Amino acid sequence: MTKKAIVLLSGGLDSSTVLAKAKKDGYEVYALSFDYGQRHDAELDAARNIARRENVAEHKVVPMNLRTIGGSALTDDTIDVPTEESEGIPATYVPARNTVFLSIALGWAEVVDADAIFIGVSAVDYSGYPDCRPEYIAAYETMANLATKRGVEGRPVKIETPLINLTKAQTVELGLSLGVDYSLTVSCYQANENGEACGQCDSCRLRKKGFEQLGVQDPTRYAV
Amino acid sequence: MTKKAIVLLSGGLDSSTVLAKAKKDGYEVYALSFDYGQRHDAELDAARNIARRENVAEHKVVPMNLRTIGGSALTDDTIDVPTEESEGIPATYVPARNTVFLSIALGWAEVVDADAIFIGVSAVDYSGYPDCRPEYIAAYETMANLATKRGVEGRPVKIETPLINLTKAQTVELGLSLGVDYSLTVSCYQANENGEACGQCDSCRLRKKGFEQLGVQDPTRYAV
Numbered sequence: 327m328t329k330k331a332i333v334l335l336s337g338g339l340d341s342s343t344v345l346a347k348a349k350k351d352g353y354e355v356y357a358l359s360f361d362y363g364q365r366h367d368a369e370l371d372a373a374r375n376i377a378r379r380e381n382v383a384e385h386k387v388v389p390m391n392l393r394t395i396g397g398s399a400l401t402d403d404t405i406d407v408p409t410e411e412s413e414g415i416p417a418t419y420v421p422a423r424n425t426v427f428l429s430i431a432l433g434w435a436e437v438v439d440a441d442a443i444f445i446g447v448s449a450v451d452y453s454g455y456p457d458c459r460p461e462y463i464a465a466y467e468t469m470a471n472l473a474t475k476r477g478v479e480g481r482p483v484k485i486e487t488p489l490i491n492l493t494k495a496q497t498v499e500l501g502l503s504l505g506v507d508y509s510l511t512v513s514c515y516q517a518n519e520n521g522e523a524c525g526q527c528d529s530c531r532l533r534k535k536g537f538e539q540l541g542v543q544d545p546t547r548y549a550v
Numbered sequence: 551m552t553k554k555a556i557v558l559l560s561g562g563l564d565s566s567t568v569l570a571k572a573k574k575d576g577y578e579v580y581a582l583s584f585d586y587g588q589r590h591d592a593e594l595d596a597a598r599n600i601a602r603r604e605n606v607a608e609h610k611v612v613p614m615n616l617r618t619i620g621g622s623a624l625t626d627d628t629i630d631v632p633t634e635e636s637e638g639i640p641a642t643y644v645p646a647r648n649t650v651f652l653s654i655a656l657g658w659a660e661v662v663d664a665d666a667i668f669i670g671v672s673a674v675d676y677s678g679y680p681d682c683r684p685e686y687i688a689a690y691e692t693m694a695n696l697a698t699k700r701g702v703e704g705r706p707v708k709i710e711t712p713l714i715n716l717t718k719a720q721t722v723e724l725g726l727s728l729g730v731d732y733s734l735t736v737s738c739y740q741a742n743e744n745g746e747a748c749g750q751c752d753s754c755r756l757r758k759k760g761f762e763q764l765g766v767q768d769p770t771r772y773a774v
Contacts, residue, residue, distance in 0.1 A: 389613070390614055421656070421657040421658070421659075421660035421661055421698070421699075422653055422654075422656040422657035422660060422694075422697055422698060423657070424697065425653040425656055425657075425693070425694070425697045426650070426653040426654060426656075426657060428653075429646055429649040429650040429652075429653040430646075430650060432645070432646040432649055432650075433645040433646035433647070433649075433650060434645075435645075435646075436645035436646060437645055456696065456697055456698060456699065456701065456702045457696075457697040457698075459696065461696055462693070462696040462697055465689070465692050465693040465696050466693050466697075468689050468692075468693070469649070469686070469689040469690050469692070469693045470646075470649070472680065472681075472683065472685055472686040472689050473646055473648070473649045473680055473681040473686055473690075474645070474646060474680060474681075475645075475680065477680065478680045
């Protein structure tokens with residue numbers, strides 16, 4: 327029987343690489359994206375294009391308006407996206423975002439009887455979000471297998487994080503070896519309506535650094 | 551400083567009791583309900599009435615359509631709500647529902663800086679859902695404090711489950727001592743548009759049994 331995996335797909339560099347890795351590992355892929363009141367739709371358009379190119383078994387875009395909760399520069403228009411590195415947890419941190427996303431993924435995993443959930447977190451070149459650390463992922467997996475039918479039946483679901491120990495440059499290197507088309511991906515926190523990146527936010531800066539370190543041309547279109 | 555709590559409020563008997571308990575324990579209450587594609591709106595109307603009566607600091611109803619995922623008699627019209635007890639996990643189990651709800655609560659807890667999240671699960675008179683067991687709740691709390699700013703800062707959020715060791719009769723007893731108006735609550739999985747309960751589903755049967763054991767009149771309006 328073919329193994330199945332839910333892949334959290336934002337349309338950015340990391341999740342697109344993870345999707346390619348799940349396919350390479352032999353999984354039939356169920357891609358999951360969220361319309362969570364992002365500042366722009368470019369990210370979701372990118373997710374759709376990537377899912378189509380990678381021929382996934384199914385791609386769901388689940389509406390979930392985190393704006394009703396607010397508390398982040400990504401979901402509250404009154405908070406500015408920072409353009410410089412900051413100490414501690416940055417303003418772009420969306421409260422409990424990975425926990426919310428993994429939980430919907432867990433529900434879908436039960437429905438399609440998936441063996442794994444893939445998420446593109448990294449504890450190396452990351453923005454200081456607590457929910458990107460290996461100890462968080464391990465605790466999530468433990469909880470998930472107490473929460474669900476599969477867990478009770480002794481067929482645990484795995485939370486797979488193939489990028490967790492990779493730098494951004496190593497992620498790009500992995501993705502290129504798997505044939506990821508990075509021109510389709512959007513990483514910027516505040517891309518404009520044409521899908522052009524700002525080049526200044528944390529996410530843009532991390533992406534740029536990754537391509538530079540690898541000595542490869544970044545196909546991202548920048549607005550400036 | 552007043553302690554704050556997020557209370558998951560479905561509009562049923564258990565969550566209404568929990569809300570009263572959180573107030574009794576000195577918390578300022580932020581009530582959270584979900585419009586998740588339930589079979590009927592009576593439950594949400596009940597939640598609104600209870601929140602108003604209990605004078606909560608804020609009541610949010612978050613739209614979250616679990617129908618996009620399906621897999622349960624409560625969110626998929628093609629699956630019947632069972633009217634008899636069954637072995638194992640029943641058809642009304644919504645995949646990962648408590649995990650999804652707690653995760654949104656966790657996000658809101660970060661935004662309002664809440665000290666606790668209250669959820670009305672019970673491991674005694676319950677329907678056999680894996681995500682109602684104490685070991686699940688403990689694992690959730692561990693995960694939550696690795697996921698969030700508060701956890702990182704050493705100010706952990708508590709997951710409070712005041713009903714976990716109570717029978718349904720004991721829950722009703724607690725609620726009556728706290729002044730809960732059970733005529734406002736709706737427990738039925740398939741109440742009709744007038745808010746009348748079916749009297750036959752698992753949730754109705756458990757509720758009836760609780761009032762009977764306590765020797766108290768249940769103010770629920772039944773359709774038959």
